[in-house]
Amino acid sequence: MSARTSFANWPCSIARTLDVVGDAWTPLVLREAFYGSRRFDEFQGELRIARNTLTDRLRRLVEAGLLEKRLYETEPPRYEYLLTEQGRDLFPVLAAMAHWGDRWLAGPEGPPITLHHKACGHDGHAEVVCSACGEPMRADDTVARLGPGYPDRLKSRPDVLRRFAPE
Missing domain, CATH: 1.10.10.10 (Winged helix-like DNA-binding domain superfamily/Winged helix DNA-binding domain)
Structure with missing residues (x-):
């Protein structure tokens, strides 16, 4: 093994x-x-x-x-x-996985489980939103950039610079 x-x-x-x-x-x-x-x-x-x-x-x-x-x-x-x-704190991750599965893997009868938001009284699904503006974050309008915790020893590598070039 x-x-x-x-x-x-x-x-x-x-x-x-x-x-x-x-x-x-x-x-x-x-x-x-x-x-x-x-x-x-x-x-x-x-x-x-x-x-x-x-x-x-x-x-x-x-x-x-x-x-x-x-x-x-x-x-x-x-x-x-x-x-x-x-x-x-992992709940949003599992909720996002469920939403993806509901969208792409559920049968015609619909999602097998729904999430009920007790605060508003409605069923809903996970959304990833920007913590600054509240708008949804989507793959086509979001880029990854180096953060403060990225190791200094790796920041100058050409492959790292290419992947995380500022836009």
């Missing part, structure tokens, strides 16, 4: 995020946590995931700080898994 590639030190927040949630089961475990699952058997029952795989994903999510493991029964010891602030 080959070692898992780590993206933890890449100068890219997408790669770093994938280092934490970038397998098929982890986003589904998080989805179930957003749906209200807290206990091992709830996750296992909803996902039909192998127990050893679920144990590994829960452990990794706790280590990464997305879930908190809390003892709820002492004899025998049993734990529940609660989303942390860091874990709850």
Whole structure:
């Protein structure tokens, strides 16, 4: 079995995020946590995931700080898994994935799940909007630029300059 590639030190927040949630089961475990699952058997029952795989994903999510493991029964010891602030901050990512899937993969009967926004009382979907002006951000009107955390040692490389040239 080959070692898992780590993206933890890449100068890219997408790669770093994938280092934490970038397998098929982890986003589904998080989805179930957003749906209200807290206990091992709830996750296992909803996902039909192998127990050893679920144990590994829960452990990794706790280590990464997305879930908190809390003892709820002492004899025998049993734990529940609660989303942390860091874990709850992934909700927009999962909502955006659901919206994409609803648009491109749902059948003619429509989306399998809808998101209900309790604040306004309507069903809705995720939108990525500019934090400065509130307008939607789309691929054709958004460019990536070097940020303050990009490693100095890489900034002068021709391939980096070409990819992130100011427009």
